[in-house]
Amino acid sequence: MIAVSILNRLIMAAITLFGVAVIVFVLLRVVPGDPIAMMISPGASPADIAALRAHYGLDASLSTQFWLWLKAVLTGDFGTSISLKRDVLSLLGERLPATLELAFAALVLAVLLGGAVAIVGTLARRTVFEPVIDSFNGLFLAVPDFVWALALVLVLGVLFPLFPLSGRIDPSIDAQFATPFYLLESLLTLRFAIFADICAHMVMPVLALGLPLAAIIARVLKAALSEAMVQDYILLAKLKGMSELRLVLQEALRNAVGPTIALTGVQFTFLIGGTVIVERIFAYPGIGNMAIDAVINRDLPLIQGLVLVFGAIFILVNLAVDLLVAAFNPRLAHG
Amino acid sequence: MTTLTRREALSLGAAAFMTGILAGRTPVEAAEAGTLTIAFNVNLPSFDPTTGPSAVNPTIQAIYRSVFDQFIGQGPDLKFQPGLLTAWGWNDDKTKVWMDVREGVTWHDGSKFTPDDVVWSLERAAKQDTGNPIQFIWSTANNYKVEGNRITGDVVRFEPTFFKWMAFLTGYVLPKDYYTKVGTQGFEKKPIGTGPYMVDAYEGNSYLRLKANPNYFGGKPAFDTVIFKFVPDTTSRVAEIESGSSDVTLEIPYEDFDRLKKKSGLSGVATPISDIGMIFISNVDPMLDKNVRLAANMAIDKDAIIKRLLRGYGNALSTLEAPEYEAYDASVKTPYDPEQAKKLLAASGYSPEKPVKFTIKTTRGFKPKDYEMIQAIVGMWRKVGIEAEIEVYEIAKHYELRAAHQLGPAAFYNWGNAIGDPTTSTGFAMFGPSPHSAWKTKDVDDMLGPLWGEKDEAKRIAGWKAAIKYIAEQGYVIPLLQYAQPIVYKSSLKITPNVSGALQPTLVSKA
Numbered sequence: 029m030i031a032v033s034i035l036n037r038l039i040m041a042a043i044t045l046f047g048v049a050v051i052v053f054v055l056l057r058v059v060p061g062d063p064i065a066m067m068i069s070p071g072a073s074p075a076d077i078a079a080l081r082a083h084y085g086l087d088a089s090l091s092t093q094f095w096l097w098l099k100a101v102l103t104g105d106f107g108t109s110i111s112l113k114r115d116v117l118s119l120l121g122e123r124l125p126a127t128l129e130l131a132f133a134a135l136v137l138a139v140l141l142g143g144a145v146a147i148v149g150t151l152a153r154r155t156v157f158e159p160v161i162d163s164f165n166g167l168f169l170a171v172p173d174f175v176w177a178l179a180l181v182l183v184l185g186v187l188f189p190l191f192p193l194s195g196r197i198d199p200s201i202d203a204q205f206a207t208p209f210y211l212l213e214s215l216l217t218l219r220f221a222i223f224a225d226i227c228a229h230m231v232m233p234v235l236a237l238g239l240p241l242a243a244i245i246a247r248v249l250k251a252a253l254s255e256a257m258v259q260d261y262i263l264l265a266k267l268k269g270m271s272e273l274r275l276v277l278q279e280a281l282r283n284a285v286g287p288t289i290a291l292t293g294v295q296f297t298f299l300i301g302g303t304v305i306v307e308r309i310f311a312y313p314g315i316g317n318m319a320i321d322a323v324i325n326r327d328l329p330l331i332q333g334l335v336l337v338f339g340a341i342f343i344l345v346n347l348a349v350d351l352l353v354a355a356f357n358p359r360l361a362h363g
Numbered sequence: 364m365t366t367l368t369r370r371e372a373l374s375l376g377a378a379a380f381m382t383g384i385l386a387g388r389t390p391v392e393a394a395e396a397g398t399l400t401i402a403f404n405v406n407l408p409s410f411d412p413t414t415g416p417s418a419v420n421p422t423i424q425a426i427y428r429s430v431f432d433q434f435i436g437q438g439p440d441l442k443f444q445p446g447l448l449t450a451w452g453w454n455d456d457k458t459k460v461w462m463d464v465r466e467g468v469t470w471h472d473g474s475k476f477t478p479d480d481v482v483w484s485l486e487r488a489a490k491q492d493t494g495n496p497i498q499f500i501w502s503t504a505n506n507y508k509v510e511g512n513r514i515t516g517d518v519v520r521f522e523p524t525f526f527k528w529m530a531f532l533t534g535y536v537l538p539k540d541y542y543t544k545v546g547t548q549g550f551e552k553k554p555i556g557t558g559p560y561m562v563d564a565y566e567g568n569s570y571l572r573l574k575a576n577p578n579y580f581g582g583k584p585a586f587d588t589v590i591f592k593f594v595p596d597t598t599s600r601v602a603e604i605e606s607g608s609s610d611v612t613l614e615i616p617y618e619d620f621d622r623l624k625k626k627s628g629l630s631g632v633a634t635p636i637s638d639i640g641m642i643f644i645s646n647v648d649p650m651l652d653k654n655v656r657l658a659a660n661m662a663i664d665k666d667a668i669i670k671r672l673l674r675g676y677g678n679a680l681s682t683l684e685a686p687e688y689e690a691y692d693a694s695v696k697t698p699y700d701p702e703q704a705k706k707l708l709a710a711s712g713y714s715p716e717k718p719v720k721f722t723i724k725t726t727r728g729f730k731p732k733d734y735e736m737i738q739a740i741v742g743m744w745r746k747v748g749i750e751a752e753i754e755v756y757e758i759a760k761h762y763e764l765r766a767a768h769q770l771g772p773a774a775f776y777n778w779g780n781a782i783g784d785p786t787t788s789t790g791f792a793m794f795g796p797s798p799h800s801a802w803k804t805k806d807v808d809d810m811l812g813p814l815w816g817e818k819d820e821a822k823r824i825a826g827w828k829a830a831i832k833y834i835a836e837q838g839y840v841i842p843l844l845q846y847a848q849p850i851v852y853k854s855s856l857k858i859t860p861n862v863s864g865a866l867q868p869t870l871v872s873k874a
Binding site: 064065068072073076077079110111112113114122123178181182185186189192193194195196197199200202308309310311312313317318320321324325326 | 593
């Protein structure tokens with residue numbers, strides 16, 4: 029039954045992804061900015077321009093262009109980047125891991141920090157600390173990731189220069205990697221100095237991405253915990269003499285975590301979107317940073333590939349969240 | 364042999380990790396370490412300096428010129444000098460080209476550089492299918508023959524700027540045998556040139572590490588290692604130099620430039636470069652009225668804009684030629700004269716009460732203070748009887764509209780011309796058949812057309828000067844200013860500013 033449910037969701041995911049592909053393809057050809065106009069040389073004749081347009085397949089009708097592109101994508105051919113002159117799929121394969129490592133690190137930070145704040149906030153209910161914690165949380169919630177990024181550049185980059193400002197690894201390090209997952213690979217191969225350097229480079233972008241998400245998690249989890257803490261089973265456990273800390277961690281958290289996972293999943297997809305600006309600010313070589321160049325250069329094949337990847341991540345994360353929520357609350361599994 | 368227990372191994376790992384994290388950053392000390400770190404303003408999309416959009420990006424030439432050599436060199440003052448060619452020219456009737464190839468040069472892989480590399484590079488650049496954006500220049504000669512170290516070729520169509528382009532965009536010599544062997548993808552993975560630096564490590568959108576070429580024909584460069592950090596974000600570049608993480612940076616806001624150069628340990632230089640700011644005018648209503656065009660020109664106080672918005676960095680221009688360009692004529696001046704502008708408009712029935720109305724398109728953030736400049740100009744225009752509505756658009760849209768001759772009455776843009784030839788500034792901007800021109804009328808085309816192939820150099824330059832004067836008198840374009848490029852660097856370094864705007868590592872040395 030669960031297998032059927034997953035299959036249904038996967039089919040829906042594929043349909044959604046197809047919808048994303050259609051919308052993006054059409055939008056890219058409607059919005060301003062012709063890639064050929066940007067490539068025209070000063071001495072180009074109308075014939076040269078027409079030849080260039082034909083070379084990139086932009087002279088065909090919209091439906092023909094889409095059909096050709098879709099056929100190619102289904103066979104794993106995402107085309108060639110106009111500006112980078114490289115296979116789009118291999119470019120995505122190189123850059124996506126950097127973004128995934130960054131996003132997962134930010135997610136871990138957000139879950140740990142947000143969870144801790146929620147638990148402390150719940151324990152501090154009806155004390156003088158509660159409004160203080162809520163106010164700080166509200167502040168963190170109100171500041172968007174790119175503002176965090178700029179503030180971190182100023183504070184941790186310039187005033188107290190503790191962490192590297194840009195890049196993924198120190199350019200002077202001679203490190204060979206067999207995979208594009210630098211963080212994971214350096215850890216698994218026990219190259220701790222390199223691992224530390226990569227971590228140091230991730231500190232500021234991870235904080236910029238993770239702090240707003242931590243604030244959201246803290247707020248939702250704290251609300252759910254507070255609600256759980258007034259339930260009968262908690263009061264019963266309290267009467268049996270269970271400590272407040274154990275009540276929160278062992279009893280309330282189990283029931284509160286479901287809605288928090290659902291929300292975190294949705295927010296994680298926003299976090300992936302946030303990498304576009306944050307990666308740019310910290311010159312972090314992921315798909316976000318590449319996406320900005322692709323848009324500036326009107327690199328249609330690359331933008332299409334990037335949007336499909338963003339769409340796929342969005343759909344997969346939502347699928348994973350549904351399954352996780354169902355695992356925590358089996359009653360929802362068939363809902 | 365020392366053996367470690369699992370706990371000891373984990374402890375060691377943890378210690379290394381914590382040391383790495385807590386070590387933070389060691390500010391780079393270029394003079395001592397022999398490493399020059401540049402916080403660069405653009406990414407490097409491709410290593411091939413002859414094809415694709417990056418080939419015509421003037422800023423990226425700083426990197427290309429480090430790894431590759433050009434047919435002909437160019438000094439920081441834009442003067443041409445021997446490169447991989449030591450001498451060059453045409454025969455008397457300009458039906459043949461000749462080039463003497465430098466001897467004793469090797470590629471980065473140790474193989475010998477030969478005249479065949481030059482011929483192959485020229486022929487490759489001339490082919491339409493290679494996608495060289497300057498193919499229209501390289502295809503004006505062919506049928507090359509090698510005799511000793513001299514190459515001769517036939518002139519297909521006389522192109523006066525043929526040799527000048529050899530020091531400019533796409534004018535690079537690539538390794539024939541190596542490129543043929545490894546192909547495009549292989550070359551992108553491991554590019555080699557004959558230049559002063561060799562590619563050592565590259566992480567797209569992150570950094571490029573170069574090592575000094577010990578066999579460089581021009582002598583070993585000042586730094587053993589050069590690191591280009593790709594930091595497109597302005598705030599981050601300012602932070603890179605301010606925190607000591609990089610030795611040099613460029614293209615930062617003038618406010619930051621003024622602040623940083625006063626800081627202890629930092630210096631700054633802002634020299635006029637070959638980039639100019641301008642407003643394209645199209646031959647559509649109301650710009651068909653000469654009075655309106657001239658009034659729009661005369662009502663702009665360019666010096667005030669430079670002083671107030673660009674903190675004094677830049678030079679006001681009256682033509683599309685900067686002082687370093689060959690056809691610059693200081694006598695051609697469109698004065699700032701708002702009273703005369705009012706009179707001209709009055710002659711066409713316009714006044715501040717009854718203004719002439721049109722739209723002006725501009726980018727916002729593409730060039731320093733572009734939008735603010737247009738805002739100021741619109742304010743100046745309003746005082747004389749011109750009411751312009753600002754439309755902000757992306758640079759991609761500008762290219763699209765300009766190629767379709769749909770820019771509208773007025774549109775801000777910037778233009779670069781590091782070879783300083785009038786064809787590359789006034790020519791491409793004003794000659795109707797050029798896909799990059801906005802004003803398209805017969806009078807201008809009749810003047811410019813014959814100049815493209817003029818064989819008498821003195822006559823050619825005189826012709827361009829006459830055309831430039833005519834264009835200014837007619838007000839067919841609104842030249843604004845020559846930009847200055849701000850560079851901030853550690854005081855332990857010495858920088859020779861490059862008028863082309865390419866911040867080449869070879870122009871940086873230890874103070």
